[in-house]
Amino acid sequence: MIGKLKGTVDEVGEDHVVLDVHGVGYLAFCGARTLQNMRPGEAAVLFIETYVREDMIRLYGFATEAERAWFRLLLVVQHVGTKVALNVVGTLSPGDLASAIALQDKAAISRAPGVGPKVAARIVAELKDKAPAYSGAASAESFTLHRDIGEGVAAAPVTDAVSALVNLGYSRDQAANAVAVALREAGEDAPATLLIRSGLKVLSR
Numbered sequence: 001m002i003g004k005l006k007g008t009v010d011e012v013g014e015d016h017v018v019l020d021v022h023g024v025g026y027l028a029f030c031g032a033r034t035l036q037n038m039r040p041g042e043a044a045v046l047f048i049e050t051y052v053r054e055d056m057i058r059l060y061g062f063a064t065e066a067e068r069a070w071f072r073l074l075l076v077v078q079h080v081g082t083k084v085a086l087n088v089v090g091t092l093s094p095g096d097l098a099s100a101i102a103l104q105d106k107a108a109i110s111r112a113p114g115v116g117p118k119v120a121a122r123i124v125a126e127l128k129d130k131a132p133a134y135s136g137a138a139s140a141e142s143f144t145l146h147r148d149i150g151e152g153v154a155a156a157p158v159t160d161a162v163s164a165l166v167n168l169g170y171s172r173d174q175a176a177n178a179v180a181v182a183l184r185e186a187g188e189d190a191p192a193t194l195l196i197r198s199g200l201k202v203l204s205r
Contacts, residue, residue, distance in 0.1 A: 002048045028061030031090020066094040077126045088112040161195035178202040
């Protein structure tokens with residue numbers, strides 16, 4: 001079983017890369033986000049998921065262990081195969097994917113090629129209990145916001161917006177993640193009223 005490859009990029013294709021490891025070329029299928037950072041002749045490291053079927057063996061390569069973990073998790077969703085899982089991981093970063101599932105944001109998942117509304121709905125529904133709203137895979141924005149709220153140093157508009165969403169019936173994790181997305185879209189100087197409106201739009205997606 002191959003877990004990681006470290007070598008020199010020999011070839012970059014539309015959906016794969018060939019990595020030369022001590023003279024042996026390993027072909028690994030990769031998502032768009034991984035491929036865009038690959039350059040022939042440059043050194044690279046790929047975390048590998050080996051996929052074995054009766055008629056083939058394929059290697060799937062990822063820039064980080066978090067991306068590989070999400071790929072594995074997506075494969076447990078009914079009717080989600082390796083191509084769809086790779087497209088999702090190749091479109092959304094681990095943090096964005098964690099936030100999208102935590103917020104039940106089907107539109108964000110649907111941005112991945114080949115992922116329609118029904119598949120996106122199935123992904124967010126089946127993974128909502130397996131991918132917590134706030135974890136090590138959560139986005140940097142959500143991590144910072146949760147930390148600042150817990151330490152009592154978050155800006156007043158942020159704490160007011162989170163409190164307002166909690167008062168409307170959302171959990172603190174849902175509210176904080178929604179406000180984190182709102183901050184990213186509206187800017188750090190956004191007033192509480194705008195963060196509340198934007199947060200509600202995020203939660204209703």
